[in-house]
Amino acid sequence: MAPPRNRRPGFSRRAQYGLFLGYVGAIGGALVGAVLLLLSTFNPPAYAMVRGFFAELTTPVSTALAWVERGFAGIPGAVSEHFNVQGENERLRKEIETNRTLVDRARTLNQENRRLRQLLGLKRESADAVVAARLVSSTPTSTRRYAVLNAGSLQNVARGMPVREADGLIGRVIETSLNTSRVLLIVDSESSVPVRRTRDGLPALAKGRGDGKLDVHSASLTGVGFKSGDVFVTSGTGGLFPPNIPVAVIAKDARDTAEAVPAANPDALDFALVLKPFLDEPPPEHPAPGGEAPKAAPK
Known part of the structure; x- marks a missing residue:
């Protein structure tokens, strides 16, 4: 036979205890609220002390919960920032490598231009160039x-x-x-x-x-x-x-x-x-007709 659909709490001791504790909590909360209301109305200094006491109790818990909340809330941003920073670093490395290549090329051209200017200056000064x-x-x-x-x-x-x-x-x-x-x-x-x-x-x-x-x-x-x-x-x-x-x-x-x-x-x-050579080569001696060297003119 199926149990009845609506059972009264009296049939379960756990339900009775739960209902009793609920009543006690509600009555206790109402009493604490009434006491705090009376203190805030007739004795504000005492109310401030009570409020500070409860604040001291709840502040560490609130701080820990806020830290955990911020940690979980910052995870997506941290992951996104990590990949953004990695991409930015890769871009900067490529840019530095490109700039290094340009600087090396500029230095090479500068040295080549300097040597060429020296050489052109030497050419202008040298009559045998x-x-x-x-x-x-x-x-x-x-x-x-x-x-x-x-x-x-x-x-x-x-x-x-x-x-x-x-x-x-x-x-x-x-x-x-x-x-x-x-x-x-x-x-x-x-x-x-x-x-x-x-x-x-x-x-x-x-x-x-x-x-x-x-x-x-x-x-x-x-x-x-x-x-x-x-x-x-x-x-x-x-x-x-x-x-x-x-x-x-x-x-x-x-x-x-x-x-x-x-x-x-x-x-x-x-x-x-x-x-040009420092000294010109002497002209070749041409032998006289007949194969004999020309004779010197008599003095």
Whole structure:
């Protein structure tokens, strides 16, 4: 048989206790409210003390609940901010990389323009300049050291002409075509340049080693001391290289033969200046008809 649909509370002890506690709570709440109302009306200081007491009890709980609420409410914003910050950082990194590339390119162009201005100024000051040309290639790893200029016979470049940069001597032309020239660098093992020391005029020879450096040794004396930092320039001996062009700087102290570095590094150059030889080659002697040399006129 099914139980009746509406059962009175008296049939359940738990329901009776719940109903009783509900009545007690309601009556107690009404009494507390009445007491607080009477205190607020007839004794405000006492009411303020009671209110402060309950505030002290409820404030920590309210603070904790507010902190938890703010934490949960801030989760979506924190997640969104995280992804926004990550995207912004990626954008800034790309922008910094782009700016770094532009800065490096600007520095390279600035250095190239500075060297070109120096070279053009040198060309204006030099009466024996032939043409300013670009170094289009070089051989930095081979024992034979050559470079190629984008100027040739059409630009009046000829075999044997010296080639220099603003910082010093580079080499000499050994082959030419219409628009290109091949240059034997001073660091080549087959290159030898007459030089002199700037501080005392000591004559010497700067010979290439094939490894990007030079050996400098005295041309006439033995037991000559070389000091680190000694500067050697072309002496003009031989009539090929004009004098006073920087050639080498001694790298470390030595007695007879010293290791030196070139004043101008061709591996880091963009432009070069082709010069006329210091002295013109003497005209060839033409023999007289019949194969005999012309005789001097009698005095």
